Each structure stands twice: as structure tokens, then as C-alpha cells.
Amino acid sequence: MGNVGAKEIPRLLTAEGRRIDGRRLDELRPISMKVGPLTRADGSAFVEWGDNKVMAAVYGPREVHPRHLMQTQKAIIQCRYNMAAFSVDERKRPGQDRRSQEISKVITEAFESVVFTEEFPKTSIDIYIEVLQANAGTRCAGLVAASLALADAGIPMADLVASVAVGKVGGRIALDLKKEEDNFGEADMPLALVPQSGRLVLTQMEGHMTRDELREALDLGTKGCREIYERMRQALRDKYDVTSAAPLQEAAA
Amino acid sequence: MSEAVAAEIQTTHIIDLARTGHRLDGRGIDEWRPVTVEPGFVKSADGSAMVHIGDTAVLCGVKLEIGKPFPDTPNAGVLTTNAELIALSSPTFEPGPPQPEAIELSRVVDRSIRAAETIDLTKLCVSPSEKCWTCYVDIHCLDHSGNLIDAAQLAALGALTHSTVPAKRFEVGEHDYPLEVSHFPIECTFVRLGDKIVADPTFEEETAGQGRLTVATDETGHLVAMQKGKVGAFSPDEIIETVERAFRHGDRLRNIVRGA
Amino acid sequence: MGNGHGPRHRGRDRGERPPRSEPKVLVLPGDEIPHRGLQPGFGTYRVGKRVFASVMGYVTWREPFVRIVPFAGRYVPKPHDVIVGIVQDVQKTFYLLDIDASRWAPLHTSGTPWEPGPGELDQYLRIGDAVLVAVENLDATGKIGVTMKGEDLGKLTGGTILTISPAKIPRVIGKGGSMIHTITHLTGTRVAVGQNGRIWVEGTPGGIQRVRDVLRIIEEEGQRPGLTERIEGYLQMTGPTDETGPQAPGDPSADRTEPHRTNEPPPLSFPEQGGGSSRIQIPEQETDEGEEPWET
Numbered sequence: 001m002g003n004v005g006a007k008e009i010p011r012l013l014t015a016e017g018r019r020i021d022g023r024r025l026d027e028l029r030p031i032s033m034k035v036g037p038l039t040r041a042d043g044s045a046f047v048e049w050g051d052n053k054v055m056a057a058v059y060g061p062r063e064v065h066p067r068h069l070m071q072t073q074k075a076i077i078q079c080r081y082n083m084a085a086f087s088v089d090e091r092k093r094p095g096q097d098r099r100s101q102e103i104s105k106v107i108t109e110a111f112e113s114v115v116f117t118e119e120f121p122k123t124s125i126d127i128y129i130e131v132l133q134a135n136a137g138t139r140c141a142g143l144v145a146a147s148l149a150l151a152d153a154g155i156p157m158a159d160l161v162a163s164v165a166v167g168k169v170g171g172r173i174a175l176d177l178k179k180e181e182d183n184f185g186e187a188d189m190p191l192a193l194v195p196q197s198g199r200l201v202l203t204q205m206e207g208h209m210t211r212d213e214l215r216e217a218l219d220l221g222t223k224g225c226r227e228i229y230e231r232m233r234q235a236l237r238d239k240y241d242v243t244s245a246a247p248l249q250e251a252a253a
Numbered sequence: 254m255s256e257a258v259a260a261e262i263q264t265t266h267i268i269d270l271a272r273t274g275h276r277l278d279g280r281g282i283d284e285w286r287p288v289t290v291e292p293g294f295v296k297s298a299d300g301s302a303m304v305h306i307g308d309t310a311v312l313c314g315v316k317l318e319i320g321k322p323f324p325d326t327p328n329a330g331v332l333t334t335n336a337e338l339i340a341l342s343s344p345t346f347e348p349g350p351p352q353p354e355a356i357e358l359s360r361v362v363d364r365s366i367r368a369a370e371t372i373d374l375t376k377l378c379v380s381p382s383e384k385c386w387t388c389y390v391d392i393h394c395l396d397h398s399g400n401l402i403d404a405a406q407l408a409a410l411g412a413l414t415h416s417t418v419p420a421k422r423f424e425v426g427e428h429d430y431p432l433e434v435s436h437f438p439i440e441c442t443f444v445r446l447g448d449k450i451v452a453d454p455t456f457e458e459e460t461a462g463q464g465r466l467t468v469a470t471d472e473t474g475h476l477v478a479m480q481k482g483k484v485g486a487f488s489p490d491e492i493i494e495t496v497e498r499a500f501r502h503g504d505r506l507r508n509i510v511r512g513a
Numbered sequence: 514m515g516n517g518h519g520p521r522h523r524g525r526d527r528g529e530r531p532p533r534s535e536p537k538v539l540v541l542p543g544d545e546i547p548h549r550g551l552q553p554g555f556g557t558y559r560v561g562k563r564v565f566a567s568v569m570g571y572v573t574w575r576e577p578f579v580r581i582v583p584f585a586g587r588y589v590p591k592p593h594d595v596i597v598g599i600v601q602d603v604q605k606t607f608y609l610l611d612i613d614a615s616r617w618a619p620l621h622t623s624g625t626p627w628e629p630g631p632g633e634l635d636q637y638l639r640i641g642d643a644v645l646v647a648v649e650n651l652d653a654t655g656k657i658g659v660t661m662k663g664e665d666l667g668k669l670t671g672g673t674i675l676t677i678s679p680a681k682i683p684r685v686i687g688k689g690g691s692m693i694h695t696i697t698h699l700t701g702t703r704v705a706v707g708q709n710g711r712i713w714v715e716g717t718p719g720g721i722q723r724v725r726d727v728l729r730i731i732e733e734e735g736q737r738p739g740l741t742e743r744i745e746g747y748l749q750m751t752g753p754t755d756e757t758g759p760q761a762p763g764d765p766s767a768d769r770t771e772p773h774r775t776n777e778p779p780p781l782s783f784p785e786q787g788g789g790s791s792r793i794q795i796p797e798q799e800t801d802e803g804e805e806p807w808e809t
Contacts, residue, residue: 038396039308040343040456043585051296055395057341061587061615065347072654075615080348082339085391086298086314094337094391095350116558116567121655123615128341128348130393132312133295151542154586156556156567159543196543196565233541236569240539240584257611260599261641262713266673270718277725 009184013170020181025174026220028164028227033144033235035152043153045235047145050178051135056145058153061123075120079108079127081142087134103139110143110192110201116156125155136182137165143192143202144228151236161201162229163192166221168209173216175224189217193225264461271446277457278307283498285453288506290407290513292415300416300432302513304408306453308398310342313390313408315416317432319423320387322378330377330385334363336392336405343397343456357482362392362406362440365469365478369438371413376433379425386418388432399455402467402480406440411510437511438477439503440469443495445485450495452502459483466492468499472507540566540581548579555589556581570680588614588679588709590657594648595666597674597707598659603635610644613679613709616655620646624660626667643669643713645705669705672715677728679710684731684740692741699748700724723751 012020019025029050038044041057048054064070069078081103085092096104107129115125127149129142143163150157167177169185182188187207191200200222209217267277274282286307295301298314322329336359340346351359366372377386390412392405414434420426444454444462454462464485469478476496481487487495540546546557548564556568557580566572570583588596590612598610598618607621622629624646627637638644645666646659661667677685685706686693697704700723702716714724727744734740 038310038341039398040396041341042587053295055341059340059344062344063617080340084295084312084314084337084393085335085389086295086301086316086393088297091316091318091389091391094335096348120615121653123655126340128339130339130341130395132393133297135297151569152585154568154583156558157542158558158565158567160541194543236541237539240569257599257613258601258641260643260674262643262669262671263673264641266718266721270722273718275718275722279722 010180011170012181012184013172013174017172019169019174021178025172026223028176028224029178031228031231033148033231035148035235035239041149041153043149043151043155045145045148045152047141047148049137049141049144050176051133052131052138052141053133054138054141054145055130055132056142056149057128058125058146058149058155059128060125060153061120061155062126064122064124069124070122073121074117075115075123075125077108077111077115077117077125077127079104079111079129079146081107081129081131081139083131083134083138087131103142106202106204107139107143107146110161111146111150111157113199113201114157114159114161114194115150116158119156125150136177136179136188137190139202140164140190140192144232148232148235152239159194159196160229160232161192161194162225162232163190163202164221164224164228165190166217166224168207168213168217173213173220175220187213187217189221191218191221191225193222193229195226195229198222259457259460263457267458267461268447268463271449271451274449276451276455278455280453282449283452285502286455288407288509290411290510292411292513298412299419300412300414302408302411302415304404304411306400306404306407307455308396309400309404310394310396311401311404311408312393312395313405313412314393315412315432316389316391317386317416317418318389319379319384319425322382322385324382326374327382328378329374330372331387332363332367332372332374332377332390333387334359334366334390334392334409336362336394338394338397338401342394346397357480358402358405359392361402361467361478361480362409363390364480365406365438365440366390366409366413368477369436369469369471369475371410371434371436371438373433373435384425388413388416397456399457399459400442400453403440403442403453406438406469407506407510410434410437410439411513414510415513436471436473437507438469438471439499439506439510440467440478441499441502441506442467443498444483445487450487450491452498466495468496470496470500470503472504474500538572539570540572541569542567546572546579549574551575551579552577554578554580556583583680585678586680588612590614590618590648590651591708592648592651594708595663595706596646596648596659596709597669597705597711597713598644598646599674600638600640600642600644603638603640605631605634608634608638610646610659612646612657612659612707613676613711614657616657618646618648618657618659620644620659620661624649624658624662626661638668643674645669645707645713665705669713672703672713673721675712675714675721675725675728677710677712677732679708681731682706682708682710685712685728687741692744695741695745696724696727696748699745700727723748726751 031049034046037046043058046055061075127146131138140163147161168187169181187209189205192202289305291303294303295314299317300315303312338346338355340348416432417429443450443466445464465482467480544566546564553559553564568583570581598612601611602609607619609617612618649660650658700720702720705713714721
């Protein structure tokens with residue numbers, strides 16, 4: 001938003017409602033998910049979403065380091081979102097900047113809403129999200145990857161967390177902004193949904209929106225999350241090649 | 254996050270097995286795991302390569318920016334190598350500033366690239382004492398299943414070999430052009446397991462290892478860098494023999510990088 | 514099993530099993546599970562009267578619990594489980610063991626056959642030593658108490674430790690111990706199976722290597738039928754029981770010449786069974802899952 005000094009603001013929306021990459025307003029970028037690509041982690045996932053490439057790994061529950069962070073009643077979740085130096089156009093200095101720390105914090109809190117941390121007192125569940133290539137929506141891609149990695153690690157949780165950003169481009173509410181839309185659009189709102197409860201465990205927003213637009217954006221974002229959720233479920237099933245297993249409905253007594 | 258200490262009987266078993274000429278994963282003493290080099294993995298970099306050696310995975314991205322030459326080398330560009338042993342890649346790594354292990358890795362990779370004159374740094378000078386290219390080689394370890402040094406070095410060489418100098422973007426030229434790579438150094442790492450010196454160690458073998466030796470060779474038949482690591486020692490004869498093995502493996506791995 | 518076959522009585526013979534015709538049902542975290550009037554067990558949670566899965570795995574309905582057999586996750590200790598631990602730290606009155614659970618487990622000297630004075634514990638066990646212990650108690654804070662007092666428990670010397678997911682351990686043991694007997698017999702090895710997915714194996718390097726291969730087959734194909742036949746086929750194909758190791762051609766050093774650390778007495782006796790022997794707890798009934806349901 002408000003990219004000062006930009007040479008030229010690209011045209012974000014055609015008269016026919018097509019976006020800069022030809023998508024409709026409610027259309028996601030191409031997305032692929034692979035569960036379990038890493039061998040050392042307890043759980044892992046790699047997500048390619050538009051031009052984002054994000055790897056997530058989960059370790060734990062395990063002994064807490066440093067020990068003073070230990071909680072006697074539950075596991076702590078320690079999430080670290082990090083961008084590789086080469087993941088953005090201008091090289092990013094390695095290490096945690098303020099943005100990374102904030103994102104790590106809100107993602108940690110999103111997962112604390114769903115993970116049954118009280119089952120593992122005095123332990124730590126460590127989530128590492130590495131952005132290898134960034135093109136808007138990295139925290140959403142990171143959340144999706146981390147959610148898959150948690151499931152892959154067998155960590156008990158109420159539901160998978162699905163995530164997508166909505167925003168406003170060319171005066172219209174649009175799903176899953178890419179970089180140009182994020183930079184030159186009017187608003188950006190990353191969301192993370194617990195589909196089963198219908199509640200949002202991550203909500204951030206920056207830009208300008210009316211109340212009516214917010215309502216529309218929340219609707220569209222929730223719908224987008226549910227679409228992502230189905231893709232996540234398929235990715236988990238694919239890892240175990242469980243074509244022989246019965247669908248749940250048939251098991252109903 | 255400190256990972257659990259391996260059982261001593263496991264490390265003893267690895268050494269016993271090596272004595273009979275065998276390894277846990279069925280490889281021979283001088284055999285490598287499968288190696289793949291995938292250039293262009295990251296579009297946001299000016300050059301990149303994802304390298305797998307067995308389960309070990311390392312991604313390297315190269316970025317070129319306009320900077321200022323160092324005062325003592327006014328006619329040369331700058332090459333900087335940095336390795337991140339991110340906590341994602343191993344239960345033994347902790348988040349935070351680079352630990353000695355990561356710094357050693359950066360420096361050992363950097364040494365082979367620099368000593369072999371992989372990149373002719375004078376060609377990265379744009380205007381003496383004023384303007385030059387700074388070439389950042391950033392190494393991101395994703396899965397530490399042993400022999401990170403060789404995977405990191407292959408990834409660095411692979412990324413440099415497939416890099417583009419973004420002259421147009423930085424307004425110092427009409428067109429972007431391929432980064433010129435003059436030499437192709439390859440690092441090969443070995444660890445001692447009892448009386449055997451095994452190539453391309455896994456994580457378990459590194460843990461059991463009684464000394465590690467890394468040897469970098471180039472395509473002109475020269476030795477360009479070495480590093481002995483871990484507790485343990487090698488005789489001069491063992492070093493000479495290991496260097497011969499490094500030359501043989503180097504030729505093969507070089508073809509994988511250049512053909513990628 | 515289940516409602517289609519009438520009520521199950523809990524007192525039926527242990528060896529008798531309900532028919533296995535019911536297809537496996539896969540669930541993901543957040544899936545609602547028909548609970549069939551059973552209580553929520555491992556891997557599930559309750560919201561009002563509804564039951565949901567909290568982990569990925571297969572559902573089993575067996576009185577009194579509906580529970581999930583998970584595809585992944587750390588070892589979840591249960592009382593009386595025999596497990597393999599590795600000493601990580603030696604304190605004044607106890608050892609800390611890594612047991613591949615979410616926490617390290619303390620082994621107090623009172624749970625050992627030794628009576629060391631304070632600070633003398635490292636005369637008996639050191640960091641990196643492997644031990645066969647039993648889970649004694651679990652408290653609400655997640656502390657896992659283990660003991661070395663019990664038949665066949667003690668320090669493990671020689672051999673090595675192989676690993677497999679804890680969920681696959683019942684497959685490794687097999688019906689009435691049939692699978693593990695097949696494995697030890699055909700590889701000439703001795704084993705101690707830990708419920709935490711760690712298996713101590715002693716034998717020739719070649720024998721151990723073949724056990725490793727078998728575990729990999731079980732890890733990868735444990736879900737499919739006909740596992741025992743496939744394993745037997747593999748082991749018979751790969752060689753006799755009396756081979757001395759994977760010999761490099763013309764390598765006379767292949768014979769193992771170094772004894773194990775001889776300053777330590779063999780800690781345990783092994784019942785001999787044909788070519789191999791095993792030190793395991795045979796479950797009272799063969800299962801696909803762990804026994805003790807674990808309430809969430």
C-alpha cells in the first residue's frame with residue numbers, strides 16, 4: 001500500500017473484473033502442498049502458492065529450551081517466521097527483524113487457539129517457517145505450511161488452521177493478493193480460520209475499507225480459507241496414500 | 254534445542270560396521286548418496302540452486318547489488334558467503350545468531366570458492382574505488398542429514414554458475430548478463446570411522462566420526478582448500494590418499510553441477 | 514466389530530477377535546467421529562455430545578473407547594510399557610533418560626539395583642548408555658517415572674538400537690510374538706523391543722542389517738495385508754541364519770574380532786528360542802493398536 005516513489009502504478013483491475021494476472025476477484029493463485037519433505041523434523045510441509053515458496057517444520061513436543069520459558073500446566077508454542085536473504089527482490093539481511101517477530105507472535109497465538117497444549121505440560125512445540133521466495137501472502141502460506149507440519153508431526157489439535165489474505169484492489173474486494181496488488185491496492189487483510197468453529201484466529205488489516213467492504217471481505221476470506229482447507233486435507237491424505245481407507249461418512253453407525 | 258545424545262552402542266555399531274567395509278545405509282566406504290542439483294529454484298534470487306545429497310537438502314541464493322570496493326582492492330568486486338544453520342533443518346540447531354558451526358561452514362565454503370578464483374572479482378568492478386558489484390552467496394540449510402559442507406558448497410557453486418548480473422535493474426548497463434564463472438571447485442568431505450575413512454558421511458556417521466576431512470579440488474587438477482574438523486586425526490598418508498579420492502569424486506560432481 | 518454384530522461382552526476369550534471386515538476409517542484433525550456411544554479416547558476430543566479427531570490416523574471403536582491410531586507423533590508412555598532409554602544426564606540421585614517421548618524420564622536410584630552415594634551415579638551409568646526400563650508411573654504434570662527393577666530390565670551392552678514409529682511396534686511383535694520370533698530366528702539376532710519404537714538388536718553386522726531392512730518394510734508397508742509372508746520371503750531370500758556378516762569379497766576382517774566392552778557382565782539372560790531369541794512383552798492379545806486407551 002501507498003508505495004511512495006513508485007514509478008508507475010500498474011492497472012490492477014480491468015473493466016471486466018479481471019486482475020493483473022487474469023484472475024477473477026474470488027480466485028486463488030495456483031497452490032501446491034507437500035507434506036513431510038524433511039527427514040529430521042518431527043513434521044514438515046512445503047507450500048508453493050503463486051510465487052511464494054514456504055517450508056515449515058515442527059519439532060516436539062520436546063524439552064523446553066531455555067528452561068525459564070517452561071509452563072507447568074501446558075506446552076509452550078514457539079513459532080519463528082523467517083525470510084531467507086534471497087527471498088525478496090532486495091537482499092534481506094539475515095536474522096529476525098521487527099516484522100518477522102510480529103508475524104511469529106501472531107502465528108504462535110493463532111496455533112495456541114487450536115493445539116491441545118495442556119496435554120503436554122512443561123514441553124515446547126517449536127514451529128519454524130522459512131520463506132524461501134516471497135510474493136505477498138507469505139504469512140498465510142506459512143500458516144498453512146505450519147498447520148500441515150503440525151498434523152504431520154501428530155500434534156493433537158482441534159482442527160487444521162487455514163489461511164488466506166483478502167484485500168481491496170481497483171475499488172473491489174479481492175481474494176489472495178499478489179505482490180503488485182499488495183503494493184498498489186487499497187487494503188490488505190490476512191486471515192486465518194478454524195473451519196470447524198468458523199472462527200478467525202488471525203486477523204490483521206491495513207489500508208482503507210468501508211464497513212460494508214469489511215463484511216464482504218470477511219465473507220470472501222472465509223470462503224477462500226475453506227477452499228484452502230480442502231486442499232490441505234487432500235495434501236495430508238496424499239502423504240499416506242490412503243486410497244483404500246473408507247470415507248468417514250460410511251463409518252457412521 | 255539440544256537433541257538427545259545418541260546411544261554409545263549405536264556409534265560403536267557404526268564403527269564396527271565400517272570395519273567390515275559396510276555402512277548403515279548399505280553404501281560402500283567410498284560411495285556417495287545420490288546427488289541432485291536444481292538450479293533456478295528461487296526466482297527472487299539472481300541465481301539459486303537446491304542441492305540434495307541423499308536426504309540432506311541445502312538451498313543457496315545469490316544476490317548481486319551495487320556497492321563500493323574495499324579500499325585495499327579498489328579494482329575488485331566483493332564476494333560474501335553466509336550460511337544459516339536454521340533451526341528448521343535439525344533438532345540440534347537453535348534460532349539466533351550464527352554459532353561456530355555455521356561460521357565454520359560459511360568460511361570453508363567461501364575458502365574453496367575464493368581460492369579457486371571461481372569468480373574473477375576484477376570483472377565485478379564497475380568503476381575503480383567507486384562502484385562495484387557485491388555478490389552475496391546466502392546458504393540456507395533445510396535438512397541436515399549429514400555432510401552439510403559438501404551440499405552447501407555444491408549449492409553455492411550451482412547458484413553462481415546459473416547467476417545473472419542484474420545490470421539493467423541497477424542502471425549500470427543496457428542488459429543483464431550471465432555471471433562469468435572461471436573455475437569449478439568441488440569440496441568432498443570424509444570422516445574417520447575406526448580404521449576406515451568414509452566418503453559423504455550421514456548425520457549418524459558424523460556423530461560417530463573420529464575426525465573429518467574436507468578437500469576442495471578444481472578442474473585444473475589443483476588442490477584449493479582443506480579443512481580438518483572434529484576431534485580426531487589423520488596421518489599424512491591418509492591425507493594424501495583422501496585427496497586422491499577427492500579428485501575422483503570432484504570430477505564426477507563437477508559434471509553434475511555443470512550439466513544441471 | 515461394532516454394532517452390526519450385537520453387543521460385545523467384555524468377558525469373552527482374549528484370543529477371540531471380532532471380524533476384521535470393517536474398512537479402515539481415516540480421520541484428520543477436526544473431523545467429527547461417530548462415537549457409537551463410546552467414550553472419547555486417545556486422539557479425540559469432545560464438544561458437547563459430539564466427538565472429533567485431534568490427530569490424523571485410523572479410528573477404532575472398542576469398548577469403552579473410540580480412539581485414533583495415529584500415523585505420527587512422539588511416544589506416549591503408558592504404565593508397564595517396557596522401553597529403551599538413553600542416558601542424557603546424570604544428576605545427584607537420578608538419571609535423565611531420553612525415551613523419544615515429549616519429555617525426558619527420570620530414573621531414580623531407588624529404581625535401580627545399585628545403591629550409589631550422592632555423586633557416585635556415574636559409576637553405574639554414563640551419558641550415552643542405553644537401558645531397558647519400564648514405565649512405572651505418570652503424573653498429571655507429565656512426569657514419567659521409570660524403573661529398572663523387573664525381569665530382563667537393565668543396561669544394554671553390545672549390539673545397537675534401531676528405530677521404528679511407536680505405532681508400528683504391535684506389527685513388529687506380531688500375533689503372540691510371531692513376527693519378532695520370525696525375525697530373530699531368521700537373522701540369528703537377539704532383540705529387546707521397546708514400546709517407544711526403539712529396538713535393541715544384537716547379532717552379526719549382517720544380521721542386524723537385515724533386521725533394519727525388515728523394520729523399514731514394516732514401517733513402509735505395515736498397513737497392507739500379508740506382511741508376515743512378505744517378511745519371511747525377504748529374510749529367506751537374503752540369506753541363511755548362520756552367516757557371519759555382510760562380507761566384502763575377500764575381506765577377512767569381516768569377522769568380528771573385538772569383544773564388547775568386557776569389563777561389564779552381561780546384564781541379562783535370554784531365553785533361547787531356536788536361532789534367535791527375544792526379550793519382549795508379548796501382549797495378552799494381538800493388536801493393531803496400543804492397549805491402554807488414553808483419555809484426553
